[in-house]
Amino acid sequence: MKDEPAPHSTLRRSVGLVLRRPVRQLGVEAFYSDFMAGLEEVLTEHGRPFVLQVVPDLDEELDAYQRWAQSGRVAGVVLVDITRQRDPRLDLVDRLGFASVALAHPDDAPGHAVVWGDDEAPMRTAVEYLHGLGHARIGRVSGPDDLAHTVRRTHAFEAVAERGGLDVRIEVADFTGPGGVAAVERLLAGTNAPTAIVFDNDVMAAAAASALTARGIDVPGDLSLLAWDDSVLCRSTVPSLSAMARDIAVWGESAGTAIMKALGHGARPVTIAPTPELIVRASTGPAHGGASAAGRAESAPSTPGTSLEP
Secondary structure, eight states, X not given: OXXXXXXXXXXXXXXXXXXXXXXXXXXXXXXXXXHHHHHHHHHHHTTOOEEEEEESSHHHHHXXXXXXXXXXXXXXXXXXXXXXXXOHHHHHHHXXXXXXXXXXXXXXXXXXXXXXXXXXHHHHHHHHHHHHTTOOEEEXXXXXXXXXXXXXXXXXXXXXXXXXTOEEEEEEOOSSHHHHHHHHHHHHSSSSOOSEEEESSHHHHHHHHHHHHHTTOOTTTTOEEEEESOOHHHHHSSSOOEEEEOOHHHHHHHHHHHHHHHHHHOOOOEEEOOOOEEEOOTTOOOOOSOOOHHHHHHHSOOOTTOOOOO
């Protein structure tokens, strides 16, 4: 399909967002519901309709921008989950004539308006907090490792661990509950399992907490859990989850303000979001023996070949 700029039209007023997520995931992942609430609040004030499309993969996302350009109804787009290599969406939306804003570090979306939140300092805070509780073996369940913000968190996680002489491991997951549970099982397999785990979102952490409790693994007695982004889910999980907290609705408002500036006069502002704050709850505590495979066998009966399930 040939890339053709969107036609000029008095109807071309909408701002669009395409999400690559399972539809069911949006019902439990607070980040995007809060983000869209803030974004829509700003767009409504300016009389701009909001268009959301959920797609399964990158090819479908690229096709969505093509269709929007051909329809002539969408004027600007918000880009999320920017990839670590040159994201193909950045050049495409420029060629199609869209105003755009990306949720990304400026270096990951050069030449575009961005709303950027520091992923590295909060990761250092999380690891240093757990280290201060005596945890020397720390695991992390990350999001997909082709995402730019995942890479930045990984660099910070490994750097602070090296400085502190910590034993760390990372398992990559997909932001879903089952994916998070499977990643935790991989981290706990064998000897020298972590005594604390940091998760890249709330959904994976909450699912892991439920699965661990069901297997008789005490949280935080055997294993401390810390989530990234605080949410109602973090507060309602038993035990309640310690989490990095940031006002995601404010991120949405910032993206709305940035896209309005881009639509108005082609501005490409760099907006820095507030740094997340660590909220300490019941899921983190002092390091003890850990929840290795051997520890699980002692604490709860298990059947060979079984796995953690949320």
